[in-house]
Amino acid sequence: MASETSLRQGRKAPYALLSPGMLWLILFFLVPMWTLLRIALSEKPNAFLPDYELTWRWANFSDAVDRFQPELVRSFAYAGIATLLCIAIGYPLAYFLAFKAGRWRSLLLGLIMVPFFTSFLIRTIAWQTILGQEGPALGLLRALSLVSVTDAIGLTRDGAFLNTPQAVVGGLTYNFVPFMILPIYVSLEKIDARLMDAAQDLYSTPAAAFRKIVLPLSLPGVFAGTLLTFIPAAGDYINAELLGNVKTGMIGSQIAKLFLKESNYPEAAALSFIFMAIITAGVLIYAKLLGTEELAA
């Protein structure tokens, strides 16, 4: 029923409808980006005055990289591991929802969104409770005398879950896994069931059918899910602050600290831009590797 011809040729009306929203986006999104860039290239001529002077000091960028290289590397490493875990956990679940859930499907799909509607912060604090020294997770391990085993495989450190990189990665995985499950589900659900029947009729093993039909056709979903989990995970620092220790700080908390505690605006702004540039470059390379076909889908 939809047709391009039913779209109206607008003279003034569309611009009038757009103007309040566009004004907001220009004033509070595009202009601030410009101020951020200006500050990133500025210097403070006098330590006792609040003014900054635009001196095109590109060294702010290299200084920031030198100083915060560990945090930059850590942010992307944690986000990368969390994304892989999200695929490992989310793919089988999405497969279950798409092909095996039957009449429970829409209910189960809706349930995935429920945690999303409770506070991110409070969910992460709940993990503090679950994983804490007096929490149920360690209690269970102690009752089964498995603490030495989990210590050995690196799941816990010195008999504790919290304040470890593992806990941070676990928190990131938990908080962003719905953004992996849903796109994979959408791409799986679109697969024509007759293709799998055909494969079976042609005596393919289920494993081969999965590898040759389901997996390739679901890759766009994995691709989208990877972007939707990796990018926010790399920028997040709530998990690192609440579940990690001083050695697990991610780039976001450094930017916040530089802005709000140390008042070192040029370096903080430069760091923001570096973070943004790495993400953008990463997305472009990733899109190139996987091909624009997947990106368009």
Next chain:
Amino acid sequence: MTEPLLAERFVLEEVVHEPLPPEKRRFRSRLLGLWAVLVYAWLFAPIVVVVIFSFNDPAGKFNTAWNEFTLDNWADPFQRQDYTEAFLTSLKVAAVACLVATVFGGLMALATSRYEFRGKGLVNIILVLPLTTREIVMGSSLFTLFFARNASLGFTTVVIAHILFCLSFVALTVQARVRGFDWSLEDAAMDLGSSPWRTFRTVTFPLILPGIAAAGLLSFALSIDDYIITSFVAGDGTTTFPMRIFNANKTELPPQINVLASMILLVTVGLMGIGAWRTLKRNAAAS
């Protein structure tokens, strides 16, 4: 990729196998089902913990170890005034931000999905950009803007920021919902003598209303949950609920947090439930 092509690939490349016996097939299904149960348990564990611990009477300042069952926290959820105030601030911010963002974003969606005009591509790009920008970058850019303009940070700057990050979500959600809508219905109404305002009220608005409602709910949830951007633009005088919790986390964790969080959960799940029920009813009526 077309279907016969895929089927051909099978015949050419794959060794022919006997089909799997049914019991093995069932076993695989069960395994997947078990995995789903485990993942759902994991997804809901923190939420269950939040609700259970809202009935706890903690021994110390941290409500992290189970001590004793009590209903006191629910009987007096607003006992801690600092948390209650922060909670009310969050509700106020979310209400204003959600209202403004829904109106502005809805109008933008109407413009981009209903009209063909010059600069539409650019508008769409500017709409998507905030969604791809990380919170930390958006927060720091707004911080530098307010700093450069000497604006004092507080309630107004928080609302400005929240409207900004909800705006694109609303516009794109409504856009997705009205995609494929046949706008010539409006012409039909006008041909039959309806005034433009009446046409909007009786034809256009009811059709975009579900999208608007979904977008409004989404932006309310986004607003009430935000910590990172808010922490950049709130200044010293304004504290939202997430900020209050985050700042206090190292020193205390009163059970009232659990009660207020359980309330948010109840309301949002309730609203989602109503939405789902209405959709089901509509689908039942349609078929």
